Amino acid sequence: MVIEGIRSLLQHEKGIEWMGHATSASSCLAFLSQEQPDVILMDINLPDQSGIDLCKEVKQRYPSIFILGLSTFNQQSFIEKMLSNGASGYVLKNATQQEILDAINTVIKGKQYLSFDAALTFRKSDETSDNPILTRREKEVLSLIAEGLTNNEIAAQLFISPATVDTHRKNLLAKFATKNTASLIRKAAQMQII
Amino acid sequence: MVIEGIRSLLQHEKGIEWMGHATSASSCLAFLSQEQPDVILMDINLPDQSGIDLCKEVKQRYPSIFILGLSTFNQQSFIEKMLSNGASGYVLKNATQQEILDAINTVIKGKQYLSFDAALTFRKSDETSDNPILTRREKEVLSLIAEGLTNNEIAAQLFISPATVDTHRKNLLAKFATKNTASLIRKAAQMQII
DNA sequence: CATGTACTCCTGTTTTTCAGTGATTTTTAC
DNA sequence: GTAAAAATCACTGAAAAACAGGAGTACATG
Numbered sequence: 001m002v003i004e005g006i007r008s009l010l011q012h013e014k015g016i017e018w019m020g021h022a023t024s025a026s027s028c029l030a031f032l033s034q035e036q037p038d039v040i041l042m043d044i045n046l047p048d049q050s051g052i053d054l055c056k057e058v059k060q061r062y063p064s065i066f067i068l069g070l071s072t073f074n075q076q077s078f079i080e081k082m083l084s085n086g087a088s089g090y091v092l093k094n095a096t097q098q099e100i101l102d103a104i105n106t107v108i109k110g111k112q113y114l115s116f117d118a119a120l121t122f123r124k125s126d127e128t129s130d131n132p133i134l135t136r137r138e139k140e141v142l143s144l145i146a147e148g149l150t151n152n153e154i155a156a157q158l159f160i161s162p163a164t165v166d167t168h169r170k171n172l173l174a175k176f177a178t179k180n181t182a183s184l185i186r187k188a189a190q191m192q193i194i
Numbered sequence: 195m196v197i198e199g200i201r202s203l204l205q206h207e208k209g210i211e212w213m214g215h216a217t218s219a220s221s222c223l224a225f226l227s228q229e230q231p232d233v234i235l236m237d238i239n240l241p242d243q244s245g246i247d248l249c250k251e252v253k254q255r256y257p258s259i260f261i262l263g264l265s266t267f268n269q270q271s272f273i274e275k276m277l278s279n280g281a282s283g284y285v286l287k288n289a290t291q292q293e294i295l296d297a298i299n300t301v302i303k304g305k306q307y308l309s310f311d312a313a314l315t316f317r318k319s320d321e322t323s324d325n326p327i328l329t330r331r332e333k334e335v336l337s338l339i340a341e342g343l344t345n346n347e348i349a350a351q352l353f354i355s356p357a358t359v360d361t362h363r364k365n366l367l368a369k370f371a372t373k374n375t376a377s378l379i380r381k382a383a384q385m386q387i388i
Numbered sequence: 389c390a391t392g393t394a395c396t397c398c399t400g401t402t403t404t405t406c407a408g409t410g411a412t413t414t415t416t417a418c
Numbered sequence: 419g420t421a422a423a424a425a426t427c428a429c430t431g432a433a434a435a436a437c438a439g440g441a442g443t444a445c446a447t448g
Contacts, residue, residue: 001199001200001203001287001288001289001294002196002199002288003199004203004291005195005196005198005199005200007202008198008199009198023288072239072266093195093196094195094217095195100195135423135424136424137424146376146377146380147376147377147380148373148374148377150374150403150405160425160426160427161427161428162427163426163427163428163429164425164426167426167427168425169405170406170407173406179342179406180342180344180406181374181375181376181379181404181406182340182375182376182379183341185375185376185380185383186340186341186388189384194380329393329394330394331395344433344434345434345435346434354395354396354397355396355397356397357396357399358396358397360397361395362395364436364437365394374404374435374436
């Protein structure tokens with residue numbers, strides 16, 4: 001449905017040639033082994049593999065192809081991951097025809113393009129930073145808490161003292177501005193951290 | 195983008211007339227006050243309002259219009275809510291042209307249509323019933339727990355004894371097959387209950 | 389009317405979490 | 419190479435949650 005939409009938005013554009021489409025990561029790689037376009041519009045949600053991972057793979061094999069991330073989700077974490085995996089831009093699925101054209105024309109020059117809304121949330125999350133920045137250990141502890149482990153169990157799992165786990169736990173509560181496990185886990189879940 | 199896709203998939207179909215499209219709940223209602231189609235393909239993610247709520251509203255005002263839910267998410271809770279709000283079916287955005295045509299032709303006869311994949315998850319969740327059935331009180335207690343309230347605070351809020359809250363809490367842990375608050379909240383969050 | 393379900397409440401005990409304070413060692417980054 | 423950030427650990431006491439087991443009331447449904 002989305003592929004059809006993009007095709008119909010682009011097919012009459014001069015200067016743009018539609019080379020093909022793929023509906024999975026594997027078929028995309030198979031296609032690329034035959035011919036390589038200048039730009040790929042890559043969905044994040046693929047049946048066999050994450051578009052985020054595929055992006056990295058494609059960029060490794062074919063560094064000259066520019067990739068535009070494509071997703072329904074206007075989520076800072078996704079945008080970040082796509083860009084850090086070599087994507088040149090990010091377009092939302094509710095983008096207008098003009099936006100897509102702008103995006104393609106921008107990235108083909110080697111520049112970065114972000115959808116208007118995407119750029120907004122990107123900037124906002126940069127400024128307000130609503131997602132607390134967690135350290136490696138804190139993330140580990142958080143996800144083990146979410147699994148239902150107690151401090152002692154977590155300590156055993158990570159080969160550290162229960163007291164240390166307790167400290168990480170306190171820091172997590174502070175960073176999330178919560179006062180107990182329940183609200184901590186809820187917030188973390190809402191932020192898609194766990 | 196998606197609208198373009200559907201339009202291009204349907205525009206050459208005989209027996210189907212494309213009456214228009216809207217990109218928000220409010221513009222949809224404005225459109226419907228002018229003319230009413232037989233079928234609406236309604237996205238769940240709208241900028242101003244949830245498609246789930248809009249579905250209810252449209253069905254109340256125009257009971258004769260059949261609504262097909264449309265979403266990227268193959269989530270049982272969404273499907274359920276759409277159907278209980280009067281939708282006649284649910285189609286995923288990766289549906290084929292044939293699926294959309296089938297869906298439209300099915301619902302227009304007053305029957306229900308579910309996308310293949312949607313029907314799968316629907317049935318699966320029906321059989322295994324991974325979502326525990328909660329009572330009214332349990333839902334209340336659960337959401338207050340998720341807010342970070344303690345048993346005493348919840349008791350005060352609901353005008354019941356802390357002991358009762360404790361009992362509900364025990365039942366919640368049992369129903370979710372969890373052993374503490376952390377994993378309870380995580381599961382509930384994943385099931386979109388809170 | 390018996391059975392089941394939901395809601396209510398109780399007494400204890402044990403385990404876990406939360407709060408506060410303080411300190412050492414490793415890593416990381418500039 | 420040094421300053422900042424992260425990770426480590428300890429102690430105390432209070433608060434909260436988890437576990438166990440029992441028990442009464444209301445209400446609907448078969």
